Amino acid sequence: MPMNNTGTTFGLSKSDTNIILFIVGVLIFLYLIKRLLQWRSGLSNRNAVSKKVSGEEAIYRPKYWFQCKHCKVTVRRESIPNSEGCFKGPDHYWTELAEVGNDKYLCRSCSTLIETKNIPVTLDCPDAPEHTWIKLGITSPARQR
Numbered sequence: 164m165p166m167n168n169t170g171t172t173f174g175l176s177k178s179d180t181n182i183i184l185f186i187v188g189v190l191i192f193l194y195l196i197k198r199l200l201q202w203r204s205g206l207s208n209r210n211a212v213s214k215k216v217s218g219e220e221a222i223y224r225p226k227y228w229f230q231c232k233h234c235k236v237t238v239r240r241e242s243i244p245n246s247e248g249c250f251k252g253p254d255h256y257w258t259e260l261a262e263v264g265n266d267k268y269l270c271r272s273c274s275t276l277i278e279t280k281n282i283p284v285t286l287d288c289p290d291a292p293e294h295t296w297i298k299l300g301i302t303s304p305a306r307q308r
């Protein structure tokens with residue numbers, strides 16, 4: 164009759180059972196760490212998304228100055244803004260003034276100051292029949308530093 168002096172239960176020795184318990188413990192521990200890392204990376208992914216959006220802002224696409232004739236709001240956009248939300252007119256009345264660039268122009272009538280590529284259009288000055296643009300100078304990228 165063979166002696167079972169290693170304490171085998173179902174073919175496993177006591178030390179084998181300890182190792183299995185240890186491995187299960189490690190797996191649970193790793194699982195929890197993984198969950199924690201997923202949660203953390205979920206948070207940092209959210210940051211990455213907002214960074215990506217602002218990164219896309221930096222990619223050059225031609226932008227234009229739009230001004231509302233009623234409320235004088237002047238915005239830089241790639242396309243004409245929504246007409247809702249004007250606090251003076253029933254709706255914004257947008258006029259595309261010029262493409263955004265490095266030349267500074269000031270309107271003597273409405274004090275609108277914009278940096279454009281070309282002379283802005285004179286149409287639809289909020290404070291006069293027409294804008295009167297004065298060229299103030301060039302914002303050179305070298306001098307901005």
Ligand SMILES: [Zn+2]
Pocket residue numbers: 231232233234235236248249250251252254255256
């Ligand atoms: Zn408006």
Ligand SMILES: [Zn+2]
Pocket residue numbers: 270271272273274275288289290291293294295
């Ligand atoms: Zn003006």
